[in-house]
Amino acid sequence: MPTLTYLTTTHFDFGAIQKVPKELSRAGISRPLIATDAGIVAAGIIEKVTETLDDDVFVSIFDETPGNPTETSVLKAFEQYLYDECDGVLAIGGGSSMDLGKAVALLAGSGGPLEQFDPMAGGAKQIQSVAPLIAVPTTAGTGSEVSIGFVIIMEDGRKLTFASPLFVPISAICDPELTIGLPQTLTAATGMDAITHCIEAFLSPKINPPADGVALDGLWRGWQNLPQAVMDGSDRDARWQMM
Numbered sequence: 001m002p003t004l005t006y007l008t009t010t011h012f013d014f015g016a017i018q019k020v021p022k023e024l025s026r027a028g029i030s031r032p033l034i035a036t037d038a039g040i041v042a043a044g045i046i047e048k049v050t051e052t053l054d055d056d057v058f059v060s061i062f063d064e065t066p067g068n069p070t071e072t073s074v075l076k077a078f079e080q081y082l083y084d085e086c087d088g089v090l091a092i093g094g095g096s097s098m099d100l101g102k103a104v105a106l107l108a109g110s111g112g113p114l115e116q117f118d119p120m121a122g123g124a125k126q127i128q129s130v131a132p133l134i135a136v137p138t139t140a141g142t143g144s145e146v147s148i149g150f151v152i153i154m155e156d157g158r159k160l161t162f163a164s165p166l167f168v169p170i171s172a173i174c175d176p177e178l179t180i181g182l183p184q185t186l187t188a189a190t191g192m193d194a195i196t197h198c199i200e201a202f203l204s205p206k207i208n209p210p211a212d213g214v215a216l217d218g219l220w221r222g223w224q225n226l227p228q229a230v231m232d233g234s235d236r237d238a239r240w241q242m243m
Helices: 016-027 038-042 045-050 071-083 095-110 184-203 209-231 236-242
Strands: 009-012 032-035 060-062 088-093 133-137 149-153 159-163 171-174
Touching (some): 016 045, 016 133, 016 171, 032 045, 032 071, 032 095, 038 045, 060 071, 071 095, 095 133, 095 149, 184 209, 184 236, 209 236
Parallel strands (some): 009 171, 032 060, 032 088, 088 133, 133 171
Antiparallel strands (some): 149 159
């Protein structure tokens, strides 16, 4: 099974979720808050992941992540994190679940309010620590599992982007099997999201040859495999290539 070490440790292949117990242990997490949404729970994905865990691992599931994570949902998840005495976050889902998980990890490590960490106001300097976070993406879109940022809609309606190298998950578990049941519309939308990220990275005025190489490779894979992944969601090779 390929293990990538660019930015963070990424386990990638069919069956990669079997690495979750090892990564939780490596991160020192024994009571994870699972940040996810109701659709992921209904699809049986959470059950697939929790079945891999040891019996002594306590799991608290927060499945109320909205389509775009809000400050209200973050605070509700953080309240559950504290109530269940969690010691880390396991984010399972699309970009919204991973962004919410990052926000909870930030509050767990540095306290609130969330707004004080706005990087546009110098908030990155206020970050003391971040609770350990592991990300398990279920789409091929956002790349939040290996990114330094996350986006939250604040209670006053503003959309804030938070950024720090500390927000990169300790590890990312990328298992294409989890994308097999993704509906056509979401497959298309998240696939185009991934392609867009590749285009943006390559067109950036900042010179970064390694990133350019990754962007071109990702762009080629996206153009070659997204149509097939949309037409036949059970095509394992297309799903593998898209992730």
